[in-house]
Amino acid sequence: MSRSRKSHFGLFFLLVLVSAAAAGWWAWQHYTAFADAPLGGLEKGDSIVVERGDSLPVVLAKLREAGVREGEATEWRLLARQLGAASSLHVGEYALDPGTTPRELLLAMRRGDTIQHRFTIVEGWNIRELRAALAAAEPLEHETGELDDAALMEALGHAGEHPEGRFLPETYLYTRGDSDLDLLRRAYxxxxxxxxxxxxxxxxxxxxxxxxxxxxxxxxxxxxxxxASERPQIAGLFERRLKIGMRLQTDPTVIYGIGKDYDGNIRRSHLTTDTPYNTYTRAGLPPTPIAMPGVDALEAVANPADGTALYFVAVGDGSGRHLFADTLAEHQANVRKYLRNYRQNARDAQ
Structure with a gap:
């Protein structure tokens, strides 16, 4: 081959290499720009659900349905393969918040960083209130709606137990696909x-x-x-009443015995009408809990405060505090204070 032809061939080969390098550099830049650029068309609260058996193409189709248009299927596949997510997408619901990049989304799916929903059991709720809140909770799956309380406890594996008081008040995290039974098992x-x-x-x-x-x-x-500071005092007061055989005479038990018919006002007739929960007419504890006690209430009862008080009544000023007394005469004076404060509070509210 002549020197001239060799020179032209070398130049041509160099041009091919430069072109290939330029094309590779452009492709790499385009790929990395896709991987780390925020996905468009997303709004706060958007999400995608990866179900059992979903392949990457299925997930991509769901992203298109959610409004994501960025990236070709090839780019998504390459990125998934690079991140080790191509065949290890965890089942669950994933956030599609504005600013999410393809890389962040695929890494979240590889790790299983699913959206965590919250459900709070409030201290003092009774079982009716708990079940009503569960029925309204979304996206919790509802499996207990047709079950009465006895069937509910059987489904939880605790047949024959009364459900009242059995579910600890606190905030529980759950993911889409979890059911109310799942959550109740954890709370129990x-x-x-x-x-x-x-x-x-x-x-x-x-x-x-x-x-x-x-x-x-x-x-x-x-x-x-x-x-919180009053719980050990009240627990101690009830312990002393139980010790001397004095009736507990606590309004919340009477209200619980009234059930759905309670209209927000407790009347004298309620206090004298006997039910299994009326601690004015019956000695000792009622047959079951009347609400869901929290950890603080349990600890207060485990270690009640020392003292001599046998009576208490609300202050009546809206603070939720109580007045304690050793004798009935002192208690009656405190009741008069409560009534004065209550009436003054009512006048101020008007």
């Missing part, structure tokens, strides 16, 4: 653990004979006050 187990821990630390002089009695009294304490 959490309550059982908290009760066992409280029972283990109980005052050795307690009048309570079983953990279930502790749960019952804790539910009453929970309903009587929302003031």
């Amino acid at each position: 187990d959490a309550s059982a653990h908290a009760l066992a821990a409280a029972w283990e630390k109980r005052d050795p002089d307690t009048q309570l004979k079983t953990p279930y009695e502790m749960l019952i009294l804790a539910s009453i304490v929970e309903k009587e006050t929302g003031i």
